[in-house]
Amino acid sequence: xxxxxxxxxxxxxxxxxxxxxxxxxxxxxxxxxxxxxxxxxxxxxxxxxxxxxxxxxxxxxxxxxxxxxxxxxxxxxxxxxxxxxxxxxxxxxxxxxxxxxxxxxxxxxxxxxxxxxxxxxxxxxxxxxxxxxxxxxxxxxxxxxxxxxxxxxxxxxxxxxxxxxxxxxxxxxxxxxxxxxxxxxxxxxxxxxxxxxxxxxxxxxxxxxxxxxxxxxxxxxxxxxxxxxxxxxxxxxxxxxxxxxxxxxxxxxxxxxxxxxxxxxxxxxxxxxxxxxxxxxxxxxxxxxxxxxxxxxxxxxxxxxxxxxxxxxx
Amino acid sequence: xxxxxxxxxxxxxxxxxxxxxxxxxxxxxxxxxxxxxxxxxxxxxxxxxxxxxxxxxxxxxxxxxxxxxxxxxxxxxxxxxxxxxxxxxxxxxxxxxxxxxxxxxxxxxxxxxxx
Numbered sequence: 001x002x003x004x005x006x007x008x009x010x011x012x013x014x015x016x017x018x019x020x021x022x023x024x025x026x027x028x029x030x031x032x033x034x035x036x037x038x039x040x041x042x043x044x045x046x047x048x049x050x051x052x053x054x055x056x057x058x059x060x061x062x063x064x065x066x067x068x069x070x071x072x073x074x075x076x077x078x079x080x081x082x083x084x085x086x087x088x089x090x091x092x093x094x095x096x097x098x099x100x101x102x103x104x105x106x107x108x109x110x111x112x113x114x115x116x117x118x119x120x121x122x123x124x125x126x127x128x129x130x131x132x133x134x135x136x137x138x139x140x141x142x143x144x145x146x147x148x149x150x151x152x153x154x155x156x157x158x159x160x161x162x163x164x165x166x167x168x169x170x171x172x173x174x175x176x177x178x179x180x181x182x183x184x185x186x187x188x189x190x191x192x193x194x195x196x197x198x199x200x201x202x203x204x205x206x207x208x209x210x211x212x213x214x215x216x217x218x219x220x221x222x223x224x225x226x227x228x229x230x231x232x233x234x235x236x237x238x239x240x241x242x243x244x245x246x247x248x249x250x251x252x253x254x255x256x257x258x259x260x261x262x263x264x265x266x267x268x269x270x271x272x273x274x275x276x277x278x279x280x281x282x283x284x285x286x287x288x289x290x291x292x293x294x295x296x297x298x299x300x301x302x303x304x305x306x307x308x309x310x311x312x313x314x
Numbered sequence: 315x316x317x318x319x320x321x322x323x324x325x326x327x328x329x330x331x332x333x334x335x336x337x338x339x340x341x342x343x344x345x346x347x348x349x350x351x352x353x354x355x356x357x358x359x360x361x362x363x364x365x366x367x368x369x370x371x372x373x374x375x376x377x378x379x380x381x382x383x384x385x386x387x388x389x390x391x392x393x394x395x396x397x398x399x400x401x402x403x404x405x406x407x408x409x410x411x412x413x414x415x416x417x418x419x420x421x422x423x424x425x426x427x428x429x
Contacts, residue, residue, distance in 0.1 A: 028377045034370045034392065037399065083370040086363035087396040093346055093363065095397055140318055140348035140359045156351040199348055
């Protein structure tokens with residue numbers, strides 16, 4: 001979008017630097033996306049006026065623009081994510097409420113919303129008998145892939161030097177937050193301690209990948225195993241298991257090991273492990289193999305790309 | 315894997331943001347980054363939501379010349395607005411799955427309460 005920067009700010013070329021600043025501030029109030037979360041057009045307007053202001057706020061670049069040395073687009077800003085894009089996410093850490101207590105009667109839910117609102121006000125201005133829960137502390141913890149998939153325990157060292165054991169639940173996923181009750185800051189005036197909130201990021205694994213509760217593995221097999229079929233050993237997150245490769249298997253075929261994925265808490269069925277086969281050529285092609293395939297090729301014309309080439313043209 | 319930004323990366327990505335100011339945002343709890351506890355270099359880690367919030371804070375203080383107390387007021391109002399929107403959204407979703415009669419009754423009650 002390349003509009004005249006003066007026009008974007010509602011000004012003319014004769015505007016003073018002060019007028020530019022004033023016009024920009026006025027437009028920021030009406031167009032900043034974070035001040036108008038419901039206004040879908042705000043982002044585009046804000047971008048336009050921010051770009052215009054960037055160009056004109058500096059008398060030097062303004063002079064170059066006026067002289068026609070640079071155009072109105074100037075330098076394109078990188079894609080920006082605004083705060084409002086996150087504000088309504090379920091896990092937004094800046095929403096201090098802990099969700100509706102109890103449930104059922106909608107009237108109770110509204111009462112709860114109002115109660116929490118007034119509670120917040122009272123906390124701020126409470127005079128005598130003041131008691132408040134302690135602050136929550138937020139930590140980042142990188143978890144090894146297998147500990148997240150199978151569950152485990154990790155010891156962490158808090159900034160104050162204290163050591164804390166954290167139980168990683170089975171099937172913990174990337175971005176999950178664990179709440180350790182009472183491990184935050186001390187309360188005020190007899191209030192309860194805050195919580196420790198631990199945000200998990202799962203470290204990638206060289207062999208396993210995860211899709212929800214399913215584990216994905218790419219398994220290399222030899223040409224003879226693919227043609228004749230074979231019993232091979234495949235890794236799973238709980239150790240190696242036997243896997244039967246059917247005769248005539250091909251690269252990209254996916255075999256399912258039922259129940260070998262991430263177990264779910266509460267006795268529900270576990271996820272599966274999906275094994276994708278990948279045929280690999282032998283490290284050394286000897287004469288025997290070369291001679292056999294040379295002969296074999298003469299009598300077995302097959303073009304697996306025929307359909308592909310036809311479809312590519314359609 | 316979730317990508318967090320370090321303090322240095324945040325400073326590099328937002329022109330005009332100084333370390334002093336970023337530290338002030340953290341100390342006044344206007345932004346709540348995570349702290350590393352997994353043995354890496356100690357310091358703060360910023361989620362995408364924290365990063366966007368720091369950008370908003372910089373916009374408000376630079377473009378609108380808000381000082382710290384005013385910034386606190388604007389932010390508190392903004393957080394309340396988002397909380398209210400989230401509640402409203404939850405109510406709307408709950409109403410949406412109700413029968414037409416119930417929805418009509420709720421609709422009439424809302425129009426009635428506006429006076």
